[in-house]
Amino acid sequence: MKKFVSRSLILLLLSVMFAPFQLAAEPAPASTTATTEIPLSPQLNPELSGQESPSSSTALPSHSTLRPPTEIVRIAIIIDDLGYNLRRGVEVARLPGALTLAVLPHSPNGIALAELGHQQGKLIMLHTPMSNLQQLPLDAGGLTDQMTQQEFVDTLYSGLDSIPHIQGVNNHMGSYLTQLPEPMSWLMDTLAREQLFFVDSRTSPDSIAWETARDLALPTQKRDIFLDNERTAEAIGTQFDQLLRIAKRRGNAIAIGHPYPETVAFLTEVLPGLAELGVELVPVTQLIPKPALSSKPVLLEGKNSALQHRTRALNK
Ligand SMILES: [Zn+2]
Numbered sequence: 001m002k003k004f005v006s007r008s009l010i011l012l013l014l015s016v017m018f019a020p021f022q023l024a025a026e027p028a029p030a031s032t033t034a035t036t037e038i039p040l041s042p043q044l045n046p047e048l049s050g051q052e053s054p055s056s057s058t059a060l061p062s063h064s065t066l067r068p069p070t071e072i073v074r075i076a077i078i079i080d081d082l083g084y085n086l087r088r089g090v091e092v093a094r095l096p097g098a099l100t101l102a103v104l105p106h107s108p109n110g111i112a113l114a115e116l117g118h119q120q121g122k123l124i125m126l127h128t129p130m131s132n133l134q135q136l137p138l139d140a141g142g143l144t145d146q147m148t149q150q151e152f153v154d155t156l157y158s159g160l161d162s163i164p165h166i167q168g169v170n171n172h173m174g175s176y177l178t179q180l181p182e183p184m185s186w187l188m189d190t191l192a193r194e195q196l197f198f199v200d201s202r203t204s205p206d207s208i209a210w211e212t213a214r215d216l217a218l219p220t221q222k223r224d225i226f227l228d229n230e231r232t233a234e235a236i237g238t239q240f241d242q243l244l245r246i247a248k249r250r251g252n253a254i255a256i257g258h259p260y261p262e263t264v265a266f267l268t269e270v271l272p273g274l275a276e277l278g279v280e281l282v283p284v285t286q287l288i289p290k291p292a293l294s295s296k297p298v299l300l301e302g303k304n305s306a307l308q309h310r311t312r313a314l315n316k
Helices: 002-018 086-093 110-119 148-164 181-193 211-217 232-251 261-273
Strands: 073-082 099-104 123-130 164-174 198-202 220-222 252-257 279-281
Touching: 073 086, 073 110, 073 123, 073 164, 073 232, 086 110, 086 261, 099 164, 110 123, 123 148, 148 211, 164 181, 181 198, 181 211, 181 232, 198 211, 211 261, 232 252, 232 261
Parallel strands: 073 099, 073 252, 073 279, 099 123, 123 164, 164 198, 198 220
Antiparallel strands: none
């Protein structure tokens, strides 16, 4: 573990010294490969997908000009699949720093973990199950292509109401549903009405979720990296290096991880050292451009008051 953490930190230092002098956002890289999803509950399972092609973690940027070491880049880390395993969820909620926690709807420990996470200063999202190409069964609150619009919206609202402190949503599984225009427009319409944001987990390279959200002027962003599709310290270290590399290049980057012991151990070790290296861990809302009439992107506040404005007018 030490070895990989050290490697990440050394890489980061080198990047700070040698990276090009730029902070501006580039378009998020298109995510890559197809998905293999495995059933979730009551075990915790990731969407095994979108694995970014790992590249050497020792290579320096070839186009090197000096960057002031004071420049800060920002990363967000969403931990998915929370709500079923209490002990692991508590470990995640107590990790240091501004992690974002994504809790499964109607999960037996979802309320307790969302409350604990909120208490610990974590941003809380709903991790909504959606139908997948493997036709694996969905957990409670799952959205499918078989639902009428009314069933779909009712199920979504029921999930949103089942967990406190929800400020946004990302998809659990969803490699099939996120390719379908109609359910995606129902989803984003509802989230827009509730002033919630959406993060596309990118469990399929053909997902149109992000584009649909953007077209409806919903605050939205895409996942860049899955941290722990492979549950070893070495693989997680490699993915974390890749996250930092994207952040250095683009100014920010978003990762998704899961409450595995290996992931928790890695984050426990690496998170406290980020600040002194010029990397800031922020709630994912701070990396979501707020749709605005002006051409200049405005970033959302870390803690917005969206829920205060939520209404349930449509479908009760
Ligand atoms: Zn998930």
